[in-house]
Amino acid sequence: MDVIENSGGGEMEENKIISGESLSVEKFKNTSREFGIMPFWFWNGQMDYKEMEYQLKEYYDKGIPGIFIHARFGIKNYMPYLSDEWFDRVKFTVKKAKEIGLQVWVYDEYNWPSGTAGQQVMAVDPELTERYLELVEMDIPGQFFTFLEGTDSRYVDMEQSEPVYACAILEEDLKNGVPKFIDLMPNLCFDKVIAWEAPKGPWKLFYFIERKASWYIDTLNEDSTKKFLELTHERYKKAMDNDFTGNIKGFYTDEPAMHYFEVGKDNYVIPWSKKIFELFKKDHGYDLKPHLPKLYYDLGGDTAQVRYDFWSTLTRQYEKAYFEQIKNWCHENGVIFTGHLLFEEWLRKHARASGNLFNYLKHLDVTGVDHLYPRIGTREMPDEHVALKVASSAAHQFGSTRLLCESLGGSYWDVTMERMKWIADWEYVLGVNLFNPHGFHYSIEGERKRDWPPSQFYHHTWWRHYGVFNDYIKRLSYMLSGGRHVAKIAVLYPINSIWTNYMPQSHTLIGDTIEADFNYLTDTLLRLHMDFDYIDEDVLKDAQVKDGNISICDESYSLLILPPVTHIKESTLDIMEKLYADGGCILADALLPHGCVEGEANGFTDRIKALFGVDPVLEQQRFVERLQDKYTIKANANDRNGKALFIEGPGLNANKPMELLDQAIRQCIQPDIEIDDPEIFYLHRVKDDKDFYFIVNPVEQGSDVSITIHAKGIPEIWDMETGDVSAMNCYKIEGDSIQFKLYMQPYGSALVSLAPYKGEVHAEHSDLVITSIDENKVQGYGRIKNDAHLVMVKDGQKKSITVPASDPLNPIEFGRTWEFAADGYNALLIDQWKVAVDKDNDGFNKGYGKGTFDDNNWMDFKMGAWEMQLPVEWDSKNYPVNLWYRTYFDVEQVPENINLLIDGFKGETYDIFINGRRVDGKPVRSWLDAEIGEIDIKDYLKEGKNTIAVRLLVSGKTDGILDLLKITGDFTLKSIEGGYAIGQTVSSISTGDWAEQGYPYFSGTGQYAQNIFIDESYIGNVLKLEIDCGTDLAELYVNDKRVGLRPWHPYEFDITPYVQAGWNKISLKVTNTLINVLEGVKKPSGIFDARIVPYNSYEVTL
Structure with a gap:
């Protein structure tokens, strides 16, 4: 049982959302609510109490166990974030959720990323604003007097910066990697000016400046997180009368990073903080300042070590400043800590934004990960796999029973349950078991429908059936939570080699090879059906080596795969040597480590050479010089069957030699399972001593697959849709293995277990679909034109049977x-307007609302921000101002039930005129949304051409009619010239x-x-x-x-x-x-x- 001490020092009661539950067929059939989805509830509207209660009851009705309160775009139009009004609704939610039977969790930020308390942290103390270090370069011809002002952007961009360090180097020395620098800091004058008489050159002048990114916190500064906790978590604690017990279960932190300035592109920027020099010297015993150029350029000697030291200091500080503080606060207050990181897919961005992901994931009580968009990992996008495998590996190795995945954000308004299941199946086969949909919007009125759609909530056409999807997820989560994951392979997480080869402004051959091969290994191992975990070097250091296996938590790996790496820790080599000596296996790709970044470096390369029989320095030289164009497997072995294999060549991703990789691995291990289709993925778990295999087809083509499981037993199917469990009737026992076939539907999945074989009558082969078998007969069905062939096994004896075919009946x-x-309203949508600006507020008197008014000379607009569609600039001094919108539609026959939806009328006030008549009456809640109103317009319509005019008072450039005009009701649309007529x-x-x-x-x-x-x-x-x-x-x-x-x-x-x-x-x-x-x-x-x-x-x- 997972427990967390509360503030009183006791233990919290078990919460299945984090602990899992023991195995039984009954629990599979009637799964506990706690294994259902856990969505973000987007608080983005007026948060009316009656509407909130309705929505909470809808959650419960669909079997959902709880929600994350999440402040989103729109909430500030109604109440300040973390205000008294906000917490009144938090308390209301907690109270009603208790009555209904839901858990309440808190997302710890307004929008994202976490850490700013809705920008309040920086507002309270500007010194807590994020800092970054930027290198500004200048080419100096020499002999030349330089007067570089660090104050403006006349020649280079130096605005709003503070000097950190300046130096110069001859361009020839820089090109040759010779670190002969002239320190220019003594030349600093007039506060920020570098004045220098450059000798004969040419030279590169490096000016390192510190800047601030005003919208995020300095997460490397412990005071930033302290203030964040004070402004956010402590306020929730106060609202709960200092006792979270039975009120709020946990806090979710989202996409924090140690660096948040242009992190998505290559530039001369790296993370920074006020005390980096002090922290660095404390960690490593030398001054960083004169070594700063080595973070950007290869300058030989200790360049790799400086880079490792820099990024390791940042990683440790970020871990201490942010994650440790929040975890400690949560545990002291008896609540659960969960969330996920930024840029989980790409190794290069791991370094830039976070450092080492494993350092932070270990602090989460429920490990989390993010997956956006309607896409999955593929051969072309293997990095999508990486994010999930990093998180699941951390969960396995740090003991997190559940792995949360934020899912479906950006999956579009055409999201179907099949798309949702497709994405969920792929996430779950990679280790997820807690589904966190992004998101469930309180309202989708106006621009809120564009806040990372779709909302998967009550608005949706299929919401009444959402419980079907939730039941599927619930059963799958139950079955894949608890127990242990089974994989024989650990793949080294090569972040230390990424660091030592990292330059922020440009890619390097070795850095790109490391990432490309790491990604290729990830995707290909999945397709070879050889499951694995990544393993970080610090995690590996604490592992046990016994009987040829690396043991960590419940995991046991007999093969360690090294992607291309250039630098590792001595502790990693120690484990490799122990594993080899104890009969385990190591497989390395393209580059072997030649540098030791932590530990004893003397004799390091000799130890690598002794282990693999290959000189790592020579191999890197040949690789860089592009002398390797073929693949060769070089192998060392010992008398205990230990193996150290090296795939010499241009890197696996260069030519993608899948068969060669398969051959190399099979020299080391036998897979648990063999599947004859590389499109199919699998996950093997053991729950209460029972083996389960989750098998997924993530593509749109169905597939007949042959499966061999190297274990004893007969296959059972656990149906996640119905909760039924049934033994398969057709399988073949071969020694200690079982063989069977499955038809995998497009985007299909199956959960298979093994039950003890007790001599049951079964078929080894059948051309029919078998529905039942007993001692005396076989029943089945089929559409066959030729005689069917069956091979039956009874009392250990095989019998071939021919079944005469019956002519199949016609479909x-x-x-x-x-x-x-139509169950629901049809709609006529309008996106073409004539628009006039009514500066004199005289539009009504001029007849702008009349059906007969001539608007031919007005501007043509579409839906959207009004000022952005003007042909010339608008003077903001003229706000607020009335706009008049006019449009037309045809009616063949006026329906009995027809309404106008008030959606996206962004402005202070509005009036609507139909055929010259002002539309009276207040809009009521529509069928679509809590804040999209509807007005009955039947009495305003006529047969033929109808005019709608809208007066809208706007007060900003993004105001206007932001959405399609929606006329809904019981009618059809008939095509006419230029559009449709209502019929x-x-x-x-x-x-x-x-x-x-x-x-x-x-x-x-x-x-x-x-x-x-x-x-x-x-x-x-x-x-x-x-x-x-x-x-x-x-x-x-x-x-x-x-x-x-x-x-x-x-x-x-x-x-x-x-x-x-x-x-x-x-x-x-x-x-x-x-x-x-x-x-x-x-x-x-x-x-x-x-x-x-x-x-x-x-x-x-x-």
């Missing part, structure tokens, strides 16, 4: 015409895209019905209804009985028990996404094809 095709009704609803629709049949902007559920005749000859066979509805959600009723719901592939229903001979009523409901109505995207939706496929039933006597 039953549906008619092209369906009864149809009466239809009662039937054809197979195909409903967007082309009057519903181009409809987001909701289309209800289809059709009567279909089933002949008597079909009854008694297996009947499956197959539907093509894209990747939307389908729900089926047959003869008014619910058959089921398909939120993802396969879009197939077994209707055998629901049909009868004769006429049958088939009702299908298809639910699409919000992108049609919110973005005006005519995404194809509906039933594109449907048919009933009969499968002949077979029974075979044994």
